[in-house]
Amino acid sequence: MTFTSRTPRVAAARKLQxxxxxxxTGRFLAEGPQAVREALAAGVVIxxxxxxxxxxxxxxxxxQAQVVSPVSDDGLAALAETVNPQGLVAVCEQVDVPLHEALAKEPxxxxxxxxxxDPGNAGTVLRTADAAGASAVIFAGDAVDPYNGKCVRASAGSLFHVDVVRAPLDVVPDLNAAGLQVLATSGYGADDLDTLADDGVLAAPTAWLFGSEAHGLPSALLDAADRQVRVPIYGGAESLNLAAAAAVCLYASARAQR
Incomplete structure (x- = not known):
């Protein structure tokens, strides 16, 4: 039997968009073979x-899937959010963990x-954090849903590799209590990233705070952080976008900690 876009099971899954x-429901959709492969490896495909x-x-x-449901092209198109879907969409259990559980691992x-x-930025930060060896990505305050379809796709499977946490905005005391120095990114930060790297500051266990491109970090988080850090700009660009700044900062820490 091949399901169509009008089949109740397809219609129910489509609501997860x-x-x-x-x-x-505590469920979400993972689209495409790469995401499905990582979701299967994580054991969360329903x-x-x-x-x-x-x-x-x-x-x-x-x-590898316990339940496989063949669908027509229009059935898959109803589930997929991309223009040219790749033939597979999985219904998955959400994977986020409580903050205390992620910090108990002494990251x-x-x-x-x-x-x-922005879900694309969020997914790219997830992917970058995973590549740099971070063990957790915390979505603090009124952040985008990590299970937004665009975020899941942009993470390229990294959603299933790191601890994903949804937490209140006032997360700094918990990070400090877990032994992490908290570095807030700011274009006007008093500390320069290169100087901190040269001085050995980045070798310590670190939590990096990144804000939205439009508004930056909330002032309460900037004030609560141990340091406010700017990424040096050597050319004429006004600034780096969020994903690029996250990559520079996370890799600076990763190198210092090796």
């Missing part, structure tokens, strides 16, 4: 939808995205 339904071609091309993934590198609203 809305944050309200993701929050109510149901795998795929076109005949998609299931045939990625038979090794279909073999050495943590990224905090505070009230950022």
């Amino acid at each position: 809305r944050r309200k339904d993701r929050d109510q 149901e795998l939808f795929g076109t005949g071609e998609g299931l045939s091309r990625h038979a090794e993934l279909a073999a 050495r590198l943590v990224a905090v995205v505070a009230e950022i609203r």
Whole structure:
């Protein structure tokens, strides 16, 4: 039996494109073979939808799923959010963990995205933090949903590799209590990233705070941080975007901690 966009199971899964339904069910959609592969490895796939071609091309993934539901092209199009879907969409259990659980692991590198609203940026920071060896990414305050479809795709599977935490905005005391120095990024920060690297400051366990591109970090977080750090600009650019700044800062810490 091949399901269509009007099949109740497809219609129910499609509702997970809305944050309200993701929050109510504790489930989300992972689209494309890369995301599905990582979700299967993490053991969180509840149901795998795929076109005949998609299931045939990625038979090794279909073999790992407990429930496989063939769908028509229009059925997959209803579930996918991209213009050219790649034949697979999985319904997954959400993977975030409580803040205390993530900090109990004594992490050495943590990224905090505070009230950022752009899902593409959030997913890219997730991917970058994973690549730099961070063990947790904390979505603080009124931040974008980490299970937003664009965020999941931009993370390129890294959503399943790090501890994803949703926490209140006043997260700094918990980070300090876990033995982390808290460095807030700011274009007007008193401390220069290169100087901190030269002085050995970045070798300590660190949580980096990143704010939205439009508004930066809330003043309460800037004030609570141990240091306010600026990334030096050597050319004529006014600033770096969020994802680029996160990459520079996280890799500076990763290198110092090696």
